[in-house]
Amino acid sequence: xxxxxxxxxxxxFAPGTIPTLVLDACxxxxxxxxxxxxxxxxxxxxxxxxSAAIETEWVRxxxxxxxxxxxxxxxxARSMNRAFSAASVPPVAPAPAHAVAAGTTxxxxxxxxxxxxxxxxxxxxxxxxxxFDHDTLAAVGVIVVTPxxxxxxxxxxxxxxxxxxxxxxxRQRMQKPARTPAGFIQSLADxxxxxxxxxxxxxxx
Numbered sequence: 549x550x551x552x553x554x555x556x557x558x559x560x561f562a563p564g565t566i567p568t569l570v571l572d573a574c575x576x577x578x579x580x581x582x583x584x585x586x587x588x589x590x591x592x593x594x595x596x597x598x599s600a601a602i603e604t605e606w607v608r609x610x611x612x613x614x615x616x617x618x619x620x621x622x623x624x625a626r627s628m629n630r631a632f633s634a635a636s637v638p639p640v641a642p643a644p645a646h647a648v649a650a651g652t653t654x655x656x657x658x659x660x661x662x663x664x665x666x667x668x669x670x671x672x673x674x675x676x677x678x679x680f681d682h683d684t685l686a687a688v689g690v691i692v693v694t695p696x697x698x699x700x701x702x703x704x705x706x707x708x709x710x711x712x713x714x715x716x717x718x719r720q721r722m723q724k725p726a727r728t729p730a731g732f733i734q735s736l737a738d739x740x741x742x743x744x745x746x747x748x749x750x751x752x753x
Contacts, residue, residue, distance in 0.1 A: 559705040560691065560698075561670060568595040569698065570637075570664045572657075572674035573605035580739045581695050582628075583718055585673070589632065591714035593702055599637045599663040603629075640666045651684025664690050673698060675740075700743040712752040719753055729753035 561567050575581050576598060589596045607625050611618040629636050642662050650661040657679050664672050664685075671691045672680065680692045702711040719732040727735060729750035737745035 560693065560701040561706075563706070565670065565706075566592060566595055567670040567698075568597060568667060570597050570599075570660060570667075570669045570672045571602070572660055572672060572676065573602045573609065574675045575673050575695055576602065576606040577610055578739070579624075580735065583721075584699065584715070584736075584741070585695060586628070586632065587714045587718040588699070588702065588711065591710055591717075593707060593710055593714060594698065596632055596635045597637055597663065597667055597669060598635055599659065600639055601659045602663065603636070637663050637667055649684065649688045651681030653681045653685070654679040661685065661690075671698075694740070696741045696743050699741055700747065703744060703747045712748070715748070716753045 569585075571582070571585060575585070585594070585596060588594050603625055607621055610621050614621065640662055642658055646658065646662045646665055649665055650658055653661055657676070660672055660674070661680070663669070665688065669690060671693050672685070673693055673695055674680070675694060677692060677694065682692050685692060699711065702708070715732070719727050719729065722732070729752070732753055733745050733748050733750065736748070
């Protein structure tokens with residue numbers, strides 16, 4: 549079984565799918581990424597999910613690295629849970645079947661797999677691609693992808709106008725600093741959304 553992340557080629561999901569995505573702590577830790585994905589969720593292009601353990605991990609790590617902002621970080625987590633009340637998955641104890649489905653996924657990430665399997669998620673969205681057993685998870689219907697993979701799929705295969713509208717709304721909300729369309733595309737590239745930045749043009753935003 550391989551844990552090497554496969555190249556993302558073609559459509560990730562069947563046409564018309566609104567995928568349920570478990571957002572890993574390393575994604576929620578990054579405010580830019582979270583804002584992008586939740587803007588797409590607000591436009592009904594995807595359904596986000598996370599567990600209490602995932603939330604605890606990203607909040608703890610961000611507070612450790614930005615101690616002066618810990619109060620606002622915790623407030624952000626509460627705001628996310630209010631805005632996406634269905635996203636928070638109740639705790640589930642790992643079962644032997646979960647371990648089998650996880651394959652050689654790192655033990656520290658088993659809780660992410662358990663969350664995905666519990667809710668029947670379509671994908672785990674993470675930057676720690678090598679921590680997951682892609683083949684074994686794919687066999688139970690869960691793929692492992694990056695945030696950029698999701699935006700790339702939406703733009704190329706699913707709903708380019710809707711995706712552009714959601715990204716435009718997010719760009720217009722950004723005030724510190726404000727972003728021009730070209731500046732927003734550059735911010736996407738700078739934050740790892742390389743494929744999305746390559747596809748988008750200022751006129752889209």
